[in-house]
Amino acid sequence: MSSTRQSVQISQETFDGVVKENMEDFGMDLQEALQDAIHTFRLQGADLKGIITDGSRGDNGTNPLVEVIKEVEHASTDIRGITLEHTSKVLEKLYCLCKEGGIDSISVAGRHGGVEASMSAFTALNNSESVVNLILKILSLLVEDAENKDKFKRAGGARMLMDILTRANKGHDNIRLSCGLVSAAATGDEIAMEQFMDLNAAQEFSKLLKESTNDESLVILICNAFKALVTSDDNRVVASKAFTNARTFAERGMVEALLLASTQLQCSSSAVASLCMALKSLAVNEAICKSISEQRGIDFVLQALTECIKIERKPLAKSACSLLSQLGGSDENKESIISQGGLERLINIMSNFSDDPSVLQEAFTVITVLSLRSAQNSLKAVQAGTLDLVAEAMECHTSAASMQRQACFLLRNLAVRSPESRLAILEKGLEPLIRQAKRTHPSCKDAASGALRDLGFDDYNS
Incomplete structure (x- = not known):
């Protein structure tokens, strides 16, 4: 039985050591040494996400993004010795570096403690609205990366956000940023969702x-x-x-x-x-x-x-x-x-947005639901003018598979309990359109077959 190969995790120090060895032992210049190290680690199945691979660490082993994260960490532990103005400048620099560098810089920031440093800064300086504002902006960028999102969750991000939401003044930017960060943190993450609910x-x-x-x-x-x-x-959990x-x-x-x-x-x-x-x-x-x-x-x-x-x-x-x-x-x-007057409004929607199959599909779905198990509602829908609009939509949007499928479901519901509606569907000439949808789109096969069967055709499955 085959098994999925797991990525090898390496540290920044390991990568830098190989680059240094390439330069000192094999006489490569910096770019050659970097490319050789990247190639070697990828052959070994190493995960280079978040690793600084562009040589920007420089001769003294530093990188602007890594250095500013260290400054944020320092500001969080020395709140008496560092001014609020300086802290704000450092946070602003971190935000700009992450924003301008895109997902690569966001991954690097996460690998080098950006999430933890930002959370520490919040704990130390949460009495300043401007600082909290910057921290939330930084974290909103960082959680775009899945690994950073997990770090935010493990570091108590849910509690931090709920604390802000319960104490901040209405209308402040912190409220808006916190709501956005709740969305990002909880999306696709059942555990984070439960954390917020528990709070x-x-x-x-x-x-x-x-x-x-x-x-x-x-x-x-x-x-x-x-x-x-x-x-x-969250497809990682069995039951949500x-x-x-x-x-x-x-x-x-x-x-x-x-x-x-x-x-x-x-x-x-x-x-x-x-x-x-x-x-x-x-x-x-x-x-x-x-x-x-x-x-x-x-x-x-x-x-x-x-x-x-x-x-x-x-x-x-x-x-x-x-x-x-x-x-x-x-x-x-x-x-x-x-x-x-719901049917009349739906007819108006279908008439006014007849050029958009996605809108038609949603309107068809409503009438499908309203006519379910109700011959009376089916007949009302037919009398309101539904069939003309369905026929027009199926003729005009032949390539819209999802809309065609929903149209077949709708026609089936209209026909199944109402002989009057069934007769009207046949008189409007919708049978060929149903068969065309079935031939054209595999996803329409079951819905179209059901509609043909309930319209009384013995060859509904052919």
């Missing part, structure tokens, strides 16, 4: 959102942080607690907070799309969907659908439809959506 993130973010409903940019940042804490996206986290957020007032924000913001604002996606992430069970509906959540999303047509915002249309699909999973909500 009462559900209650704190719900409270923060309620206090920030008139601040569009902060609302977006809070929504992004919330979604990172309720999304199962994301579903449980969403329920905890609902219990701590996030439904109220999101819908309160929805009443304060203009429906044309970019924050509305974030609110829609956050509500979708929160609506993980029947009880929460019902709670959203009871607090006028359906009114909010239907109004968003109306507004996105006026301002021609496709991202908002997709987000609003996506939320409506989630809420429509509740049979009680289905009736509310339809009785409040």
Whole structure:
């Protein structure tokens, strides 16, 4: 049985020693010595990530990035002997070096203690808002690297951020930077997600959102942080607690907070799309969907659908439809959506954004959900004009596999319980379009076969 070869970990000192040996023993110049060392270590399967390989350590063994990290470490341990102004300059230099150097410099900074030095600086100097601001900017860059992200987690990054969020004054940049860093730290990391939840993130973010409903940019940042804490996206774990986290957020007032924000913001604002996606992430069970509906959540999303047509915002249309699909999973909500003019709004969305298959796909999904197990709703959807728009979309966007697949699902749901709808589908000539989708896109095979079967064709599997 074969095994995956593991990368060999080497230190900066080991790499520098080989370079020095190449120069002293074999008479190579610096660039030759560097290239030979890089080649040799790569043949050995060594991991050179974070190793300084460009010769910038110089004759005295120093590198500007490594040296500034040492200065940050020194400032953290000698807070009486070093002025706040000097510390700020050192942190600013570290930030600029990481930002200008890109991912390579970020990896080097992590390998040489940048995360730990920044965390130590926070512990020693967290009474200065400007210093904390710089530290958060530095850490936001450093966690772009996966190894640095793990170091931040192990060094107590979650507690640091929750401390800032609970004590900082509303509107300060530290709040915004902390929300962004929560998103980065929790994305794709189940353990980090659990750390934040154990530190009462559900209650704190719900409270923060309620206090920030008139601040569009902060609302977006809070929504992004919330979604990172309720999304199962770490493929290293067998079972995620994301579903449980969403329920905890609902219990701590996030439904109220999101819908309160929805009443304060203009429906044309970019924050509305974030609110829609956050509500979708929160609506993980029947009880929460019902709670959203009871607090006028359906009114909010239907109004968003109306507004996105006026301002021609496709991202908002997709987000609003996506939320409506989630809420429509509740049979009680289905009736509310339809009785409040939901089908008419969806028809308008499909008509106005007929050039974009991704928007059409989301609208098709909503009608698919609304017509599930309901012959009455299927017939209402047909009578509203759904079939003409589906036919047009399938004819115009033949290469849009995902949209074609969703169109087949929609037609199947319309046909399966409603003879009237079945007849209308056939009269509109949709059968050839379903068969074309099946022939063209392997991903459409099952959905198209199901639609043909429920339309009454015996050769649905051929």
